[in-house]
Amino acid sequence: MRFGKPTIVTLAAGLLMLTFSAQIFAEDKPNAETNNPEAPPPTSSSDAGMSTISPEQLLKVPVSGLTPGAVDARPKLNLPPIDEKAAQRGMENFASFNCVGCHMGNGGGGMGPALSNHAFIYGSSPENIFLSIYQGRPNGMPAWGTVLPEDAIWDLVAYIKNLSNAPVSQWGSTVSSTSPAIEQVPVEIKAGANPWQYTQKFSKGQKPQE
Amino acid sequence: MGVTQRLAGLASGILIAAPLAFASPVRAQDQSQKPVPEANTPPTAPNNTAPSTPPTNAASPKTQNDTEKQSTDISSLIKDDNQWPMAAKNYANTRFSHLNQINKDNVGQLRMAWSFSLGTPRGQEAAPLAVNGTLYVVGPYAGVHPNQVFALDIATGDLKWSYAPKPDPAAQGVACCDVVTRGLAYDKGKIFLNTLDDFSVAIDANTGKELWHTKLGDINKGETITMAPVVVKGKVLVGCSGGEMGVRGWLAAVDEETGKIVWRAYSTGPDAEVLIGKDYHGPYDWLNGKDLGVKTWPPDKWKIGGGTVWGWISYDPDLNLIYYGTSNPGTWNHEQRPGDNLFSSTIFARNPDTGMAKWAYQPDPHDLWDYDEINEAIVADLTIDNQVRKVLIHPGRDGFMYVIDRATGKVISADAYDYVNSIKSVDLNTGRPVLDEALTPSLGKTVRNVCPASPGAKDWQPSAWSPETKLLYVPHQHLCMNFKTSNVGYIEGTPYVGADVDMFAGPGGYRGEFMAWDPVQRKKVWSIKEKYPVWSGALVTAGDVAFYGTMDRWFKAVDAKSGKELWKFRTGSGIIGQPVTFSGSDGTQYVAIISGVGGWSGAIAVAELDARVRNGALGFTGAMQDLPAVTVGGATLNVFALPKNQQKAASAE
Amino acid sequence: MKYLSLLMVLVGLASPSTSKAEDQGDRGSKIYMKSRCFACHGQLGSGGFGPKLSGDRILAIQKFVIAQILIGRGKMPAFGDRLSNDDIAAVAQYVRNNWGNNYGPVTAGDVASVRKLMKKASDEAVKAESPEKQ
Numbered sequence: 001m002r003f004g005k006p007t008i009v010t011l012a013a014g015l016l017m018l019t020f021s022a023q024i025f026a027e028d029k030p031n032a033e034t035n036n037p038e039a040p041p042p043t044s045s046s047d048a049g050m051s052t053i054s055p056e057q058l059l060k061v062p063v064s065g066l067t068p069g070a071v072d073a074r075p076k077l078n079l080p081p082i083d084e085k086a087a088q089r090g091m092e093n094f095a096s097f098n099c100v101g102c103h104m105g106n107g108g109g110g111m112g113p114a115l116s117n118h119a120f121i122y123g124s125s126p127e128n129i130f131l132s133i134y135q136g137r138p139n140g141m142p143a144w145g146t147v148l149p150e151d152a153i154w155d156l157v158a159y160i161k162n163l164s165n166a167p168v169s170q171w172g173s174t175v176s177s178t179s180p181a182i183e184q185v186p187v188e189i190k191a192g193a194n195p196w197q198y199t200q201k202f203s204k205g206q207k208p209q210e
Numbered sequence: 211m212g213v214t215q216r217l218a219g220l221a222s223g224i225l226i227a228a229p230l231a232f233a234s235p236v237r238a239q240d241q242s243q244k245p246v247p248e249a250n251t252p253p254t255a256p257n258n259t260a261p262s263t264p265p266t267n268a269a270s271p272k273t274q275n276d277t278e279k280q281s282t283d284i285s286s287l288i289k290d291d292n293q294w295p296m297a298a299k300n301y302a303n304t305r306f307s308h309l310n311q312i313n314k315d316n317v318g319q320l321r322m323a324w325s326f327s328l329g330t331p332r333g334q335e336a337a338p339l340a341v342n343g344t345l346y347v348v349g350p351y352a353g354v355h356p357n358q359v360f361a362l363d364i365a366t367g368d369l370k371w372s373y374a375p376k377p378d379p380a381a382q383g384v385a386c387c388d389v390v391t392r393g394l395a396y397d398k399g400k401i402f403l404n405t406l407d408d409f410s411v412a413i414d415a416n417t418g419k420e421l422w423h424t425k426l427g428d429i430n431k432g433e434t435i436t437m438a439p440v441v442v443k444g445k446v447l448v449g450c451s452g453g454e455m456g457v458r459g460w461l462a463a464v465d466e467e468t469g470k471i472v473w474r475a476y477s478t479g480p481d482a483e484v485l486i487g488k489d490y491h492g493p494y495d496w497l498n499g500k501d502l503g504v505k506t507w508p509p510d511k512w513k514i515g516g517g518t519v520w521g522w523i524s525y526d527p528d529l530n531l532i533y534y535g536t537s538n539p540g541t542w543n544h545e546q547r548p549g550d551n552l553f554s555s556t557i558f559a560r561n562p563d564t565g566m567a568k569w570a571y572q573p574d575p576h577d578l579w580d581y582d583e584i585n586e587a588i589v590a591d592l593t594i595d596n597q598v599r600k601v602l603i604h605p606g607r608d609g610f611m612y613v614i615d616r617a618t619g620k621v622i623s624a625d626a627y628d629y630v631n632s633i634k635s636v637d638l639n640t641g642r643p644v645l646d647e648a649l650t651p652s653l654g655k656t657v658r659n660v661c662p663a664s665p666g667a668k669d670w671q672p673s674a675w676s677p678e679t680k681l682l683y684v685p686h687q688h689l690c691m692n693f694k695t696s697n698v699g700y701i702e703g704t705p706y707v708g709a710d711v712d713m714f715a716g717p718g719g720y721r722g723e724f725m726a727w728d729p730v731q732r733k734k735v736w737s738i739k740e741k742y743p744v745w746s747g748a749l750v751t752a753g754d755v756a757f758y759g760t761m762d763r764w765f766k767a768v769d770a771k772s773g774k775e776l777w778k779f780r781t782g783s784g785i786i787g788q789p790v791t792f793s794g795s796d797g798t799q800y801v802a803i804i805s806g807v808g809g810w811s812g813a814i815a816v817a818e819l820d821a822r823v824r825n826g827a828l829g830f831t832g833a834m835q836d837l838p839a840v841t842v843g844g845a846t847l848n849v850f851a852l853p854k855n856q857q858k859a860a861s862a863e
Numbered sequence: 864m865k866y867l868s869l870l871m872v873l874v875g876l877a878s879p880s881t882s883k884a885e886d887q888g889d890r891g892s893k894i895y896m897k898s899r900c901f902a903c904h905g906q907l908g909s910g911g912f913g914p915k916l917s918g919d920r921i922l923a924i925q926k927f928v929i930a931q932i933l934i935g936r937g938k939m940p941a942f943g944d945r946l947s948n949d950d951i952a953a954v955a956q957y958v959r960n961n962w963g964n965n966y967g968p969v970t971a972g973d974v975a976s977v978r979k980l981m982k983k984a985s986d987e988a989v990k991a992e993s994p995e996k997q
Contacts, residue, residue, distance in 0.1 A: 095696065096912035101705020108826025111386060111705065113818035140383015142703060147902040175838045183822040186712040188656045188694040204836040205721060207714040509963030510907050699911020701902060
């Protein structure tokens with residue numbers, strides 16, 4: 001249903017749903033200028049089954065690795081599915097909402113930090129990444145919760161989890177004349193929602209061998 | 211007190227505090243009413259016997275008397291080679307000094323006199339300023355005190371004062387290519403600072419006290435300021451960055467006494483806002499017509515068309531014209547903006563009093579590759595075909611060396627100075643480039659091996675012009691790229707790029723070059739190939755020495771006539787700054803450079819980027835992915851001089 | 864072509880179109896921002912997540928534009944229960960007359976008549992789909 005061709009059936013079904021849910025056609029609505037002009041972020045009308053997590057639950061997600069008393073403070077959340085379908089949609093969102101302009105193709109980093117490694121200073125769990133997108137972060141990350149529906153953000157989280165799925169050979173990372181040994185096949189040659197599937201020999205600034 | 215009581219107390223505290231919390235943002239809204247921060251005046255070392263060190267208390271009569279004796283007017287200071295009073299040394303932007311205590315015979319003896327840490331880990335592109343015995347330096351947006359200014363005694367290295375503005379950290383999220391600043395400006399006892407988040411600030415050069423601050427732009431529109439301001443006739447000239455953010459570029463003139471904006475010239479839009487009037491004459495037919503800044507765009511696209519002003523401003527007092535270039539048009543996907551996209555990638559000549567344009571020349575109409583033309587336009591008089599011509603020398607980002615009549619904007623010559631395949635030649639009858647049409651990008655198609663890459667054959671890094679050797683010393687890069695466009699929607703305050711880029715070393719495998727170019731003979735005289743882009747500025751002196759720095763941590767001196775390496779020094783971090791030279795009150799000639807890698811090219815070594823993902827940093831990661839193996843960030847001001855005995859020998863000659 | 868079936872529904876809708884010229888531009892642009900239309904359609908209608916509006920000739924069909932805003936479709940949310948007729952008219956007029964578009968005014972009356980006609984269509988659809996509920 002992402003800009004798919006509507007059919008009479010789906011349209012009729014949509015109309016059917018609307019008659020029960022909202023009084024859209026019944027009457028004029030109060031002037032938006034005086035009555036909450038800021039529409040809530042648009043929500044998807046197509047993808048059913050997205051679990052909703054309350055703001056109270058999300059508030060309990062820690063950003064710090066320190067919890068006084070060493071209590072396990074991380075709430076158990078019923079997250080929406082973080083799968084390949086979601087990652088595909090997330091890749092589309094990543095381009096549409098200009099995430100790519102800062103984090104760059106395949107999340108290599110630019111104006112914003114790289115998403116292609118395991119380093120997430122505000123936490124690497126799905127809910128941490130969700131909150132970084134939703135709330136923004138003070139050093140230049142915009143607060144996208146003011147604009148994007150939550151399911152679109154969860155799709156972005158799924159894509160970012162793919163982006164960050166770099167192969168790991170050791171706990172830390174070594175930089176030397178022989179390390180790293182590999183690089184991704186760049187996005188202009190191979191585009192997809194799982195860029196770490198395609199790697200080649202590290203090129204050291206030279207034109208990659210094809 | 212029991213837990214319950216404490217909680218109750220806490221709750222009532224929150225209830226009482228809540229109205230206050232709501233009230234405070236109202237006061238915070240007026241940003242022009244920022245409290246004036248105190249300057250940090252360090253205590254003077256008790257046993258400091260250096261006679262030249264002025265007292266740190268600026269109110270003392272001695273300092274005031276000293277100041278009166280010394281000229282503080284920028285138009286006089288630029289004629290005094292003991293000073294380096296503006297980033298480009300002088301209005302002609304030559305970066306040439308007549309000082310010759312350090313010369314090609316003794317430069318090999320150069321030693322570090324003193325150094326100073328700026329406490330910042332990001333790219334250091336700024337030039338130090340030297341005025342009447344004091345060195346003024348500024349750091350980028352980084353560290354505990356972003357965009358901090360320091361005043362240091364040249365002879366001793368003592369810190370006299372520092373000033374820390376309060377830029378919004380969110381500005382980092384809209385600065386395309388590292389969070390750099392290219393320096394300060396000075397005039398009449400004031401230091402002028404731009405912050406990344408669009409403030410222009412005047413500081414008392416003696417005390418470090420803030421005199422005024424003015425908000426010139428808005429980070430929520432994607433505007434930032436990275437250029438070094440230039441003061442002309444009492445006006446601080448400042449432009450904005452943001453060509454990758456859908457910013458509508460401008461240059462503003464701010465009154466140096468009051469901080470009030472005198473004029474603002476946009477690069478796109480109707481003539482009334484581009485400040486094009488009856489005095490304007492375009493050098494070619496296609497640059498004449500009403501509202502070209504609107505008509506050469508699809509409807510309304512000029513409002514987000516780029517043409518930002520973040521490079522160099524030169525000035526010819528005789529013609530009373532300032533010269534500067536504008537950035538690429540937005541987006542990088544050219545199919546979203548059919549037309550010439552005036553006045554992006556353009557060189558403007560304007561009257562500094564009114565801002566009104568005299569002429570405009572666009573080297574890259576309808577730019578395809580992010581060829582900003584913000585590079586310096588050096589004012590020089592050249593004898594060409596037995597005629598003395600008043601020209602601008604502009605090493606174009608597009609890889610062509612433009613020699614332009616600075617009265618009219620007509621191109622006299624344009625020759626490729628690096629390997630270029632995107633542009634075949636420049637038609638001197640029309641002033642338009644002849645493109646290789648086969649390389650024109652179309653949506654979603656990967657165009658391979660375009661040279662030069664997006665940063666051009668040369669980016670912001672300024673060249674130096676010696677009126678003695680009549681050669682231009684050009685630090686530049688040597689890169690090619692793959693390029694693939696995509697459609698991009700405009701959302702204010704977010705990037706507006708529309709291309710995936712992947713850069714790599716140009717033919718021969720090297721990535722940078724420092725060269726001497728003869729603009730009359732129109733040819734390269736000598737060149738030094740470097741492993742990495744030469745992203746530092748250049749300096750040349752009457753001692754026949756040219757200086758530049760490399761990203762792999764070398765500060766080098768070479769023979770200005772032959773290019774032979776005479777001296778080099780290993781710095782703490784890679785160099786992307788601007789070398790300068792000046793004299794202290796002790797009669798010593800100094801050479802100074804701030805080391806500290808970063809910038810667009812060096813972001814891979816200082817920002818959280820991934821060297822394995824070539825498309826990072828707008829594709830620059832691809833070309834620089836091995837840089838983190840030779841340097842990391844960290845800013846140090848390095849000040850060099852000859853040993854005392856060598857100085858005496860040089861003076862005796 | 865993707866709008867075809869929705870158009871087929873709307874073709875049957877007819878209402879007198881008022882051509883009352885009214886400067887709603889400022890209000891329309893405010894609603895375009897406040898209701899987050901810009902996030903998907905771009906601040907200059909250049910498109911992005913949602914379709915490009917600049918130069919899209921489908922916007923010539925006034926009733927289509929109004930209905931699309933009222934009920935949404937695909938990823939576009941419905942605004943019929945969030946915005947008044949005046950607001951919808953203002954924003955519809957804004958997108959139809961900016962960024963090179965020039966498709967004429969929209970009034971609150973136009974919106975009201977589309978609401979009425981769509982309610983009728985919806986009522987009939989309900990009747991047809993679930994007669995046992997009547």
